[in-house]
Amino acid sequence: MADMISCTLDCFPENILVDILSYLNVRELVRNGRVSKRWRRLVKDQKLWRTVDLTTWKGVTSRVLWILLRQYLGCGLRCLRLRGLLLSARGGSFLSESWLQALASKCPRLHKLSLLHTDLRRLHSCSVLPPSLQVLELHGCELPGDFFSQSDSTAKPNQRTEGNRACQPSSNKTGRKQVSPTGVSIETLVLDNVPSFTDQHLRSLCSWQRLVHLELRDVIRVTAAGVRGCAPDEVGAQGLRQLRYLEVGNSGRLGSQMQMVSLGLGDGWLGLEELSLRGREVSPGLLCVSRLRDLRRLRLSNCWLTEMMVLRSCRTLKDLCRIQFCEVDFHTRHRTSERETGEDSEREREEVDENDPVPSLRHSLMTLLPRCELVFTRCTITVCTD
Numbered sequence: 001m002a003d004m005i006s007c008t009l010d011c012f013p014e015n016i017l018v019d020i021l022s023y024l025n026v027r028e029l030v031r032n033g034r035v036s037k038r039w040r041r042l043v044k045d046q047k048l049w050r051t052v053d054l055t056t057w058k059g060v061t062s063r064v065l066w067i068l069l070r071q072y073l074g075c076g077l078r079c080l081r082l083r084g085l086l087l088s089a090r091g092g093s094f095l096s097e098s099w100l101q102a103l104a105s106k107c108p109r110l111h112k113l114s115l116l117h118t119d120l121r122r123l124h125s126c127s128v129l130p131p132s133l134q135v136l137e138l139h140g141c142e143l144p145g146d147f148f149s150q151s152d153s154t155a156k157p158n159q160r161t162e163g164n165r166a167c168q169p170s171s172n173k174t175g176r177k178q179v180s181p182t183g184v185s186i187e188t189l190v191l192d193n194v195p196s197f198t199d200q201h202l203r204s205l206c207s208w209q210r211l212v213h214l215e216l217r218d219v220i221r222v223t224a225a226g227v228r229g230c231a232p233d234e235v236g237a238q239g240l241r242q243l244r245y246l247e248v249g250n251s252g253r254l255g256s257q258m259q260m261v262s263l264g265l266g267d268g269w270l271g272l273e274e275l276s277l278r279g280r281e282v283s284p285g286l287l288c289v290s291r292l293r294d295l296r297r298l299r300l301s302n303c304w305l306t307e308m309m310v311l312r313s314c315r316t317l318k319d320l321c322r323i324q325f326c327e328v329d330f331h332t333r334h335r336t337s338e339r340e341t342g343e344d345s346e347r348e349r350e351e352v353d354e355n356d357p358v359p360s361l362r363h364s365l366m367t368l369l370p371r372c373e374l375v376f377t378r379c380t381i382t383v384c385t386d
Contacts, residue, residue, distance in 0.1 A: 082116065126149070192215070217251075222261050265285065297320075310365070
């Protein structure tokens with residue numbers, strides 16, 4: 001026993017210790033960095049700061065953000081998730097333009113930014129966001145009226161950083177000037193329960209030349225007319241011409257019960273290849289699906305449907321290659337006779353296949369759309385007796 005050598009974490013190589021530290025959250029990483037100089041050096045390894053999630057850290061303030069940016073965040077950062085102070089009793093400012101400019105300068109590879117309960121009304125425009133962003137998610141945030149405008153004329157000249165210079169002309173070794181692409185580089189925009197998002201904001205997105213993925217969930221101030229006004233057509237209206245994926249969802253939250261935003265698709269939408277309808281937007285959206293002649297993939301979730309509703313909407317979409325039903329309750333009619341009992345109906349429910357809950361629907365769709373793939377996920381059946 002005396003010959004046994006005690007083994008501690010200091011005996012492990014640094015690459016193994018970094019892998020162990022990768023299982024800790026941000027707050028635990030900062031605490032472990034105070035153990036010793038070696039641990040502080042290990043904690044600052046950029047492999048640990050590729051994906052930073054601060055939504056579970058309730059004590060994050062603007063001061064904490066500055067400390068993290070100066071001491072830990074760097075060129076390795078790819079994804080950042082933040083929780084603001086919108087629902088906090090402390091309130092106060094959280095994100096500032098100076099911090100965002102410093103973030104763009106120190107983290108030039110930041111790809112995704114997700115904000116939860118953040119007040120963005122102090123920011124004059126989305127132009128202050130890091131220019132490297134390709135994915136922007138806003139969950140329960142507050143926005144100013146012209147946030148999605150690309151105009152940055154209100155910005156002061158001395159506030160521009162290296163991130164803003166990326167949109168200015170640059171010169172190469174030959175002396176020729178190279179003009180970098182201008183405008184917002186965001187390709188995916190997710191808006192979830194953002195009450196201040198209006199039709200005006202939606203129209204501002206028409207100037208985003210790279211936006212191909214848009215998700216609208218519980219946006220109570222967006223109307224069908226607003227969606228209709230942003231749809232590109234053959235007449236010459238540009239609208240959201242680059243958009244390829246659109247999701248419209250309404251979970252029935254307070255203030256959004258009467259909205260039927262998906263009715264704005266009734267005039268058609270050129271170039272739209274994938275559509276996702278959720279909740280209360282499924283039924284009105286199915287009335288307009290037949291007008292989307294470029295549609296390739298359709299996803300319906302969190303709703304109830306009948307076989308006839310699906311067939312009437314999809315029968316003209318010959319190029320449709322995939323239909324996905326997720327958590328859909330299919331209502332089917334079943335005529336009862338004197339010989340049938342309640343036990344027979346219960347036996348029919350038990351024999352429902354999860355992967356194919358409505359065989360007649362699959363058979364009809366395969367006849368109309370032979371090249372279409374059908375996917376059922378956690379679907380149920382409700383038998384309505386006459």
